[in-house]
Amino acid sequence: xxxxxxxxxxxxxxxxxxxxxxxxxxxxxxxxxxxxxxxxxxxxxxxxxxxxxxxxxxxxxxxxxxxxxxxxxxxxxxxxxxxxxxxxxxxxxxxxxxxxxxxxxxxxxxxxxxxxxxxxxxxxx
Numbered sequence: 001x002x003x004x005x006x007x008x009x010x011x012x013x014x015x016x017x018x019x020x021x022x023x024x025x026x027x028x029x030x031x032x033x034x035x036x037x038x039x040x041x042x043x044x045x046x047x048x049x050x051x052x053x054x055x056x057x058x059x060x061x062x063x064x065x066x067x068x069x070x071x072x073x074x075x076x077x078x079x080x081x082x083x084x085x086x087x088x089x090x091x092x093x094x095x096x097x098x099x100x101x102x103x104x105x106x107x108x109x110x111x112x113x114x115x116x117x118x119x120x121x122x123x124x125x
């Protein structure tokens with residue numbers, strides 16, 4: 001079992017940056033690949049980015065490639081999502097998730113075992 005708590009969301013303007021954090025507790029953090037997903041009002045939850053257990057590999061949705069960066073610090077049990085050049089269409093609740101199964105890259109919601117409660121990101125135009 002692992003518990004995930006996101007933070008860092010907020011209200012920003014188009015072109016601004018935000019860094020989301022996801023703190024994990026419980027079982028060994030480095031045993032999990034980690035992902036970020038987002039869900040906008042009235043839409044399905046969608047994959048944003050994933051990072052391997054060691055942090056050596058990353059994978060991004062096309063919509064955020066070049067603007068978002070996922071990273072992790074296994075000594076702090078934390079995964080980050082640096083979001084630059086934000087757009088109104090990035091407005092959503094952002095969730096981090098943990099995948100213990102080892103498939104890579106994990107872009108499907110069903111691949112993830114544990115989820116945080118989400119943090120709201122709102123980008124105004």
